Amino acid sequence: MESVELQGLNHDHYGVIFDKYDHNHDGLINYQEFASIINSAEFRSDIPKHLIKEIFRRADTDGNNQLDRAEFVRIATHPETSHFFTHLRQRGRQYVKFLVPKPPTTRTLPTAITTVDGAYEEEYSCWPPRVAMITLSLVIIVLFMVDIIIADNMHAQGPVATDLLYDPHRRKEAWRYLTYMFVHVGKMHLIVNIFVQLMLGVPLEMVHGGWRVVLVYIAGVVAGSLGTSICDPTVKLAGASGGVYSLMTAHLATIIMNWSEMMYPLIQLIIFLILIGSDVGTAIYNRYVLMQFEPIGYAAHFFGALAGLLVGITILRNISIDRGEKWVQIIAGAIFVLLMAAAIIFNIVNPNYFPVAYV
Known part of the structure; x- marks a missing residue:
């Protein structure tokens, strides 16, 4: 010019x-x-x-x-x-x-009044196509169908399911801490998890990209199995709920880190807190009031959610970052690494804490 x-x-x-x-x-x-x-x-x-x-x-x-x-x-x-x-x-x-x-x-007028919102919503994009969570969901569905065809059942007893689910008796088969997310017990278990992870995951992809969302999801899955191994050492795990809960709290993370860039952050925060609170409240009521001991991995839900919050704060996009938020990211990442390391070490040095391996 x-x-x-x-x-x-x-x-x-x-x-x-x-x-x-x-x-x-x-x-x-x-x-x-x-x-x-x-x-x-x-x-x-x-x-x-x-x-x-x-x-x-x-x-x-x-x-x-x-x-x-x-x-x-x-x-x-x-x-x-x-x-x-x-x-x-x-x-x-x-x-x-x-x-x-x-x-x-x-x-x-206070400086807060001049704060411009809506920048986060401007980042939503459908191009290139957001296919990471869709692809992952298709893989889960295909593996479920394979077991139905081969084993003629829907109760995680097919060859694929038995090789992939998390089994505390086979903790040395380390892949099971991750691959249990591909195993589902019945059609409703599968449908609910797929529906929720698509509804939560695809919008995150549209802003943050596929690789970040997948990392958050995997972190929730692995944290869910490691947390379960310590809190409920006899429990077997099947399903993607740890990853689903990590996506839920990843939305909380991005609301926290992009609060001033969002148009309606408080409304979004309230919605997700209601969703999480209602699920946790239902679980507590069923177990401790109605004394219903359902085969649900609540520990996996909790630790998956915790991982989603910590990893989401650490790696999801922050539209406008300041020094304080940078420190929050560093601290959240450090807490996640320390918790994961502690869980892994606990599994290694305390073999007598867990069920005896199958012969």
Whole structure:
């Protein structure tokens, strides 16, 4: 963009705007921050993404993919774009006025009011196709069908199921800590798990990508079996519930880490807390009030959920990260690694704690 002589324009005004949106106060605004400012919920219908990219490209004169204060003021006051920023400022004032029509005092509005939401929702994408959880679900269904065809039963007694389910008597066959997720006891067990993991997993994929979601899922499965081996050492495990619960709490993790970038984080948080609370409450009521000892691996559910929260915080995308959130990610990752290491060591050094292996 050519430099031009500017007269009669308030550079200080746009410098103040820059400082307001430079949230980490490093003197720079990157493209993600720039897009979140002008592509927020109230402006989304007016500003196409290609225009945002073009404005940013023209403003970034040194090509470092970040705007410093001078570049921001220059693009804001350039004749070709100044009308755009004037419109943006007017719309912003209208939005704040609508949001807070009668401020209680004459003091400056809190910084929180200027926080732009909706950036997380902008990250949803169906292209390239999100197929990781769909593929995993198809593999589970195929293995279930193989056992039905070969063994003519639906009770995890086919050759595939017996070789893959978690059996405490065969703990040395380490693959069972993971492969029990491919085994299901009956059609309803299969249908419920597949339905829930698709409903939870695919939306996560649309923002975070397949490999991150699969890692969270596998972490929940392995944590579920390791936790069960310690808390319920005689229990066999079949089903993907550990992974399903990890996906559920992964949604909690991404809400926590992207709270200011979401449009309705509190509503989403309440919904997932109700889902988790109702399941946990039902389990406690059935076991300790009704005294119903159902063959359900509650320990796998709990430790799968814990893994989903910790691993989700660690590896799922954080749309706009600050130093405090970085430390939260490091701590969550360290806690997960320490818990997994402790469970593995416990399994190795305490063989007498577990059932005797089959002869």
